Amino acid sequence: MEKDDARKNVQSLLEKRKTIVKMKKAGFKKSKIAETCGVSRPMVDAVLSLYEKGGMNALKPKTRGRKEREKRLLSANQESEIQKLIRDKRPEQLKFKFALWTREAVAELVRSKFGVKLAKRTVGDYLKRWNFTPQKPIVRAYEQNPEAVKKWLEEEYPKIKADAVCENAEIHWADETAIVNTDVRGRSYAPCGQTPVVKAPGCRERFSMISAVNNRGKCHWMMIDGAFDATKLIDFMTALVKDVYADGKGKKVFLVMDNLRVHHSKPVKEWLEANTDKISVFYLPSYSPELNPDERLNADLKHEISSNAPARTREKLRSHAESHMKMVSNSPERVIKYFGDKHVSYAA
Incomplete structure (x- = not known):
């Protein structure tokens, strides 16, 4: 046996x-x-x-192995201090050369604070025990004002939401993005030691798109040839107001955008003043793209474009983008999921 x-x-x-x-x-x-x-x-x-x-x-068998905390190199208080520093500070704020909290960076933090040298694998064990996982960070500009973000989340947006109810308005979130045929993302399997090669077009094709989403699953978009300017923005807002007015039985549009210069241009301001009964515009805190749900739509589109073989012509690139956007427009449940991201769930 x-x-x-x-x-x-x-x-x-x-x-x-x-x-x-x-x-x-x-x-x-x-x-x-x-x-x-x-x-x-x-x-x-x-x-x-x-x-x-x-x-x-x-x-009944006795418990085997080490007792809790037996032979650990860091005390409970030291572990707590390291965890707090990782949560609250970036490496550069502590005068380290690292951009992110990697295992090497954490090992250097422990060495500088307590004089304890930890192997990379040991650092990984500590991080796993603390329930710290490797994650793709959100990029935030140095210029972002935390107080402005806090005010937006706690005061400004709640007021916008309340005013929308009083004025029978729909809140839409708008943003612009560039679409190119040379953006290849993700990872590809290949034999160990043989880096895979992706062929990219030698001629770079590019165009822009402006879009708007709301938490009811609606999506509006417009492809743009050439530079994005005040005229293009006004054309988009005109179409958005018309669609919302028709679909919502006379509803007004509350449009939330970032602080791109063209959003504050004189022609745009004049157009908004002439259409105050149909649309009001609100601006996110500066350098805070993570607060805009429409950024998730942009990421969705770019992932779709970059996951397929690069388009060799402008026509194929645009056709691929339009095909995906038509699918999104007809999939309200997909749009609603954009608002499930923890950074924009306040707008759900």
Whole structure:
């Protein structure tokens, strides 16, 4: 009979011990018990001895391995301090050369704070124990004002939301993005040591798109040839107002945008003043793209474009982008999911 390593399974070991006792009570010889259970004769004697001294409760295996915190190089207080520094500070704020909290950066932090040298693998074990996982960071500009963001989340947007109800308005979030045919993202499997090669067009094709989404699943978009300017923005807002007015039975548009210069241009301001009964515009805090749900639509589109073979012509690139956007426009549940991101869930 094939023997099991019961040391790796506490429950299996307990059941095996119980079987040994039951077979002994049934009159089996110890040699037969050892053969049937796949254990040694001394093991049978040891189990029966435990049973005689303490009954079935004595058969429960003792906890194996290190006790909690045994042989750890950092104390509980030191671990807490390191965790707090990683949560609250960037490496550069602590005068380190690292841009991100990698295992190397954490090891250097521990060494500088406590004089303890940790191997990279040991750092990984600590991070796993703390439930710290490697994540793609959100890029935020140095110029972002945390107080302005806090005011937007706690005061300005709640007021916009309340005013929208009073004025029978729909809140839409707008943004612009560039679409290119040379943006290849993601990873590709290949034999170890052989870096895969992706062929990209030598001629770079590019155009822009402006879009707007709302938390009801609506999506409006417009492809733009040439430079994005005030005229293009006014054309988009005109179409948006018309669509919302028709779909929403006369509803007004509350449009939230970033602080791109063209959004504050004189022609745009004049157009907005002439259409105050149909649309009002609100501006996000400066350098805060993560607060705009429409950024998730942009990421969705770019992922779709970059996941396929690069388009060699402008026509194919535009056709691919338009095909995806038509699909998104007809998939309100997909648009609603954009608002599930933790950074924009306030707008859901």
